[in-house]
Amino acid sequence: MIYRTDYHIHTTWSDGKETPERYIRAAIERGIKEIGFSEHIALMPQGEQWCMKPEKLPEYVELILRLRKQFPEIEVRLGVELDYIPNREKQLTEIVTSYPFDYIIGSVHYMGEETVDLGPGFYIGKNISQIFENYFNLVCEAASTGLYDIMGHPDLVRIHRFRPDEDITHLYSMMASAFKIHDVAFELNTNGMNKPLHDFYPDKKYLTLFAQHGVAVCVNSDAHFPSRIGQYFDEAYDLLKMNGFHEMAVFKNRERYMIPF
Ligand SMILES: [Zn+2]
Numbered sequence: 162m163i164y165r166t167d168y169h170i171h172t173t174w175s176d177g178k179e180t181p182e183r184y185i186r187a188a189i190e191r192g193i194k195e196i197g198f199s200e201h202i203a204l205m206p207q208g209e210q211w212c213m214k215p216e217k218l219p220e221y222v223e224l225i226l227r228l229r230k231q232f233p234e235i236e237v238r239l240g241v242e243l244d245y246i247p248n249r250e251k252q253l254t255e256i257v258t259s260y261p262f263d264y265i266i267g268s269v270h271y272m273g274e275e276t277v278d279l280g281p282g283f284y285i286g287k288n289i290s291q292i293f294e295n296y297f298n299l300v301c302e303a304a305s306t307g308l309y310d311i312m313g314h315p316d317l318v319r320i321h322r323f324r325p326d327e328d329i330t331h332l333y334s335m336m337a338s339a340f341k342i343h344d345v346a347f348e349l350n351t352n353g354m355n356k357p358l359h360d361f362y363p364d365k366k367y368l369t370l371f372a373q374h375g376v377a378v379c380v381n382s383d384a385h386f387p388s389r390i391g392q393y394f395d396e397a398y399d400l401l402k403m404n405g406f407h408e409m410a411v412f413k414n415r416e417r418y419m420i421p422f
């Protein structure tokens with residue numbers, strides 16, 4: 162029996178569609194052992210539509226801790242999906258050290274003023290190779306800050322199906338190596354299946370590279386609806402096993418533990 166955890170979940174506190182309670186009930190029904198909430202926070206003025214304001218953190222944290230007590234039949238974890246914004250490490254550090262988080266998901270949505278996931282318009286007429294290289298560099302830079310425990314959807318830049326013509330194995334090698342050196346885990350994020358990409362992040366072609374480098378992994382849904390909790394997890398676990406992973410990362414109080422599949 163696989164010990165199922167789902168640490169990447171959005172509720173009405175950011176851009177998800179239901180309250181945390183609804184997700185907890187759905188997770189219990191599906192046999193998930195640990196559910197973790199990870200609302201979006203991005204220190205960008207443009208982010209207000211899909212993000213939780215940092216001022217909301219005390220109230221959010223209090224609620225999740227209360228739900229933890231209210232639902233002893235499941236482990237309720239406290240996280241956040243905190244956008245990496247270059248040169249904002251001071252404010253980011255203040256956020257991660259001010260609350261009793263179990264883990265911090267580090268994601269890159271922004272390249273400059275725009276987010277890579279909003280629409281295909283971001284890519285049209287641009288040098289896709291350069292965008293990929295810059296994106297991978299940003300994710301590696303984020304991993305190096307020490308702010309994060311789990312790197313979220315590490316190749317989100319694939320979302321709209323644009324990709325460089327040339328081989329980009331070296332970008333994934335660089336990423337796997339950076340994750341290992343800076344001791345961060347990555348997620349196999351199943352939500353790409355619900356996007357134009359129709360695949361997981363990161364690209365399954367390169368999963369063996371992460372296994373070879375000994376990078377810790379967890380499987381997350383990035384659910385914005387309760388019905389998507391644990392979505393495609395059986396495929397995800399099989400894929401990881403096929404690619405040389407034998408264990409997955411679980412988190413508590415920002416400590417990582419490994420559990421065999
Ligand atoms: Zn994200």
Ligand SMILES: [Zn+2]
Nearest residue numbers: 169171242383
């Ligand atoms: Zn997310």
